[in-house]
Amino acid sequence: xxxxxxxxxxxxxxxxxxSAASAATLDDVKAKGSVTCGVSAGxxxxxxxxxxxxxxxxDVDYCRGIAAAIFGDPTKAKFVPLSSKDRFxxxxxxxxxxxxxxxxxxxxxxxxxxxxFRTVNYYDGQGFIVKKGLNVKSALELSGAAVCVQxxxxxxxxxxxxxxxxxxxxxxxxxxxxxDATTAYDAGRCDVYTTDQSGxxxxxxxxxxxxxxxxxxxxxxxxxxxxxVRQGDDKWFDIVSWVHYxxxxxxxxGVTSKNVDEMKNSPNPDIKRMLGAEEGTKIGTDLGLTNxxxxxxxxxxxxxxxxxxxxxxxxxPLKIERGLNALWTKGGLQYAPPVR
Amino acid sequence: MAxxxxxxxxxxxxxxxxxxxxxxxxSHWIRTRLxxxxxxxxxxxxxxALIAYIVPxxxxxxxxxxxxxxxxxxACATVIQGGVLPxxxxxxxxxFVEAKFQQFMFGRYPADERWRPILVAILFIxxxxxMLIPKAPFKGWNALALxxxxxxxxxxxxxxxxxxxxxxxxxxxxxMVTLILSFFGITVSLxxxxxxxxxxxxxxxxxxTICVVFIEVIRGIPxxxxxxxxxxxLPLFLPDGWTFDKLLRALIGVSxxxxxxxxxxxxxxxxxxxxxxxxxxxxxxxSYWQKMRLIVLPQAIKLVxxxxxxxFIGLFKDTSLVSIIGMFDLLGIVVLNxxxxxxSTPVTPITGYVFAGFVFWLFCxxxxxxxxxxxxxxxxxxxx
Numbered sequence: 001x002x003x004x005x006x007x008x009x010x011x012x013x014x015x016x017x018x019s020a021a022s023a024a025t026l027d028d029v030k031a032k033g034s035v036t037c038g039v040s041a042g043x044x045x046x047x048x049x050x051x052x053x054x055x056x057x058x059d060v061d062y063c064r065g066i067a068a069a070i071f072g073d074p075t076k077a078k079f080v081p082l083s084s085k086d087r088f089x090x091x092x093x094x095x096x097x098x099x100x101x102x103x104x105x106x107x108x109x110x111x112x113x114x115x116x117f118r119t120v121n122y123y124d125g126q127g128f129i130v131k132k133g134l135n136v137k138s139a140l141e142l143s144g145a146a147v148c149v150q151x152x153x154x155x156x157x158x159x160x161x162x163x164x165x166x167x168x169x170x171x172x173x174x175x176x177x178x179x180d181a182t183t184a185y186d187a188g189r190c191d192v193y194t195t196d197q198s199g200x201x202x203x204x205x206x207x208x209x210x211x212x213x214x215x216x217x218x219x220x221x222x223x224x225x226x227x228x229v230r231q232g233d234d235k236w237f238d239i240v241s242w243v244h245y246x247x248x249x250x251x252x253x254g255v256t257s258k259n260v261d262e263m264k265n266s267p268n269p270d271i272k273r274m275l276g277a278e279e280g281t282k283i284g285t286d287l288g289l290t291n292x293x294x295x296x297x298x299x300x301x302x303x304x305x306x307x308x309x310x311x312x313x314x315x316x317p318l319k320i321e322r323g324l325n326a327l328w329t330k331g332g333l334q335y336a337p338p339v340r
Numbered sequence: 341m342a343x344x345x346x347x348x349x350x351x352x353x354x355x356x357x358x359x360x361x362x363x364x365x366x367s368h369w370i371r372t373r374l375x376x377x378x379x380x381x382x383x384x385x386x387x388x389a390l391i392a393y394i395v396p397x398x399x400x401x402x403x404x405x406x407x408x409x410x411x412x413x414x415a416c417a418t419v420i421q422g423g424v425l426p427x428x429x430x431x432x433x434x435x436f437v438e439a440k441f442q443q444f445m446f447g448r449y450p451a452d453e454r455w456r457p458i459l460v461a462i463l464f465i466x467x468x469x470x471m472l473i474p475k476a477p478f479k480g481w482n483a484l485a486l487x488x489x490x491x492x493x494x495x496x497x498x499x500x501x502x503x504x505x506x507x508x509x510x511x512x513x514x515x516m517v518t519l520i521l522s523f524f525g526i527t528v529s530l531x532x533x534x535x536x537x538x539x540x541x542x543x544x545x546x547x548x549t550i551c552v553v554f555i556e557v558i559r560g561i562p563x564x565x566x567x568x569x570x571x572x573x574l575p576l577f578l579p580d581g582w583t584f585d586k587l588l589r590a591l592i593g594v595s596x597x598x599x600x601x602x603x604x605x606x607x608x609x610x611x612x613x614x615x616x617x618x619x620x621x622x623x624x625x626x627s628y629w630q631k632m633r634l635i636v637l638p639q640a641i642k643l644v645x646x647x648x649x650x651x652f653i654g655l656f657k658d659t660s661l662v663s664i665i666g667m668f669d670l671l672g673i674v675v676l677n678x679x680x681x682x683x684s685t686p687v688t689p690i691t692g693y694v695f696a697g698f699v700f701w702l703f704c705x706x707x708x709x710x711x712x713x714x715x716x717x718x719x720x721x722x723x724x
Contacts, residue, residue: 049448
């Protein structure tokens with residue numbers, strides 16, 4: 001879906017050609033007066049336009065968080081929609097300052113493509129959706145099934161690996177476009193459809209009868225999705241990472257966009273320190289921003305839980321459960337280093 | 341010899357009689373057009389059966405079962421899909437088009453500034469209509485205004501300047517971008533194509549080679565690669581900090597591409613002009629440009645109007661390829677909005693495509709009708 005093999009090839013070629021874009025991204029961003037983020041050309045809940053044409057989604061809100069941290073104004077974020085082919089060259093060439101385009105963090109992207117990853121704003125993984133009529137309760141019972149899959153993606157490779165490991169037979173039915181694959185599955189062309197779990201939730205909305213389908217419990221791959229920046233600019237990398245950590249810490253400390261103003265006077269030193277209300281604090285300025293940076297993120301964009309609920313969670317049509325994306329205190333993987 | 345067989349000479353014409361009833365009216369039309377031979381009978385019945393099979397379902401889906409208003413997906417989804425419609429009903433979701441209509445027209449152009457593209461569109465229509473009516477006066481001034489002055493005014497109106505807020509091109513989209521790309525492509529490709537065609541037929545080797553190489557190289561590359569190269573590879577070659585507006589890249593790519601095709605169409609017309617016309621012009625002592633402008637081109641262009649319009653229509657539809665470089669023309673923005681989970685239902689994507697297809701058809705059909713009219717208008721009877 002978001003990892004075509006071609007893109008890696010182009011990205012690798014790009015690395016050879018690209019003149020390393022300017023090292024001081026923060027200075028460039030401040031000079032431009034806005035931060036430019038690469039987003040997807042429409043992935044429901046991650047980045048898609050609303051009725052007014054404004055971008056919405058969890059990746060979009062990450063970018064707004066960066067803008068709020070730097071400028072105190074979430075509208076200073078600009079979005080460049082990128083296909084999975086264009087995204088790496090766009091980051092290499094400096095067309096975008098940061099890629100917040102549900103990109104899986106892999107070692108080859110971290111090393112040979114020359115990017116840096118640190119935070120994961122959505123833990124995803126590849127799953128299966130099947131027709132209930134098939135009476136299958138586990139992916140291990142799928143031997144002999146016809147599987148709809150989008151071609152040229154790691155999804156297709158993961159599928160092959162999984163069935164090979166478990167000694168299962170299957171008939172892949174491949175499609176160039178995700179929309180075609182889902183339509184074919186809905187029309188009964190295959191028994192199973194596989195893509196990332198977040199994608200399975202989005203597909204349910206397009207089905208003629210979603211209740212006849214169920215998502216199997218197995219998750220067969222790890223897809224940590226997070227922002228990528230160019231290597232060689234640690235200061236910018238720190239800012240992008242701490243925007244996410246501030247949002248997660250805010251949720252953990254119970255600071256929301258609604259109560260952030262009162263929370264500034266909270267007796268809790270962790271909260272005061274994060275919101276820059278501590279005497280003589282240098283946390284924000286050391287980051288190259290103002291001490292209000294975290295306050296601005298939470299005030300204008302919200303904490304991680306608010307963003308999640310609004311974009312992909314219960315307050316959105318997707319209604320994805322927190323699952324792995326719950327805070328570490330609630331059995332999930334979202335864990336942020338302390339602000340001190 | 342003398343016979344009194346008086347000759348009868350009729351002095352007045354017979355009153356014309358109406359054609360026999362079997363040769364007129366609807367029944368005649370049906371008999372000769374639809375049921376003339378057994379083969380016709382079979383074909384007619386098959387066609388009628390096909391229409392009866394398809395059309396009621398289409399009308400039902402497009403209009404009767406369609407949803408005309410609503411604020412989100414629940415309006416267009418059935419109960420089982422999490423909506424309000426009775427289960428089993430499936431009809432177009434026009435509410436989706438309604439909610440997104442502004443976006444389909446202007447892309448993400450700021451709402452407060454949308455009067456600017458509307459004003460450009462009004463100016464365009466005011467200048468275009470007299471241009472299209474053959475009898476309207478002041479063609480020269482009109483053309484100057486339409487092809488030179490209007491683009492300059494539109495540029496500043498759309499992008500900003502002179503006190504208007506700046507609107508970056510990445511925010512442009514929808515039908516507006518489709519029309520800008522095609523108008524620019526058409527305006528540039530016709531003159532450039534004519535020059536290339538003349539160059540290709542020129543006796544001067546350098547000019548001829550340049551034109552042949554240009555035409556053959558551009559025609560040999562798919563438009564999608566031209567756009568892809570322009571959007572992905574170009575930024576990597578340019579020095580740091582250089583950005584080259586994406587819309588501009590697309591405009592240049594699309595117009596160069598169309599000119600190469602246009603050149604070959606025009607060359608076809610030039611080759612159809614008899615040698616005598618060239619020689620006649622030469623014998624009058626006309627210069628090369630006079631000869632082309634007064635004698636050859638008017639005849640050649642007239643001959644290839646269908647080919648030219650064909651290229652225009654192709655260009656108009658090809659503009660939707662710009663969505664691969666992250667720009668959103670009409671089709672691109674329709675597809676982009678299908679990713680809005682608030683409107684995600686089984687019928688939304690199809691509705692979007694039907695809408696985009698209808699708008700494209702409207703413009704292409706308009707162009708085709710106008711070209712048919714121009715052919716009739718210019719047909720002065722010189723058939724070779």
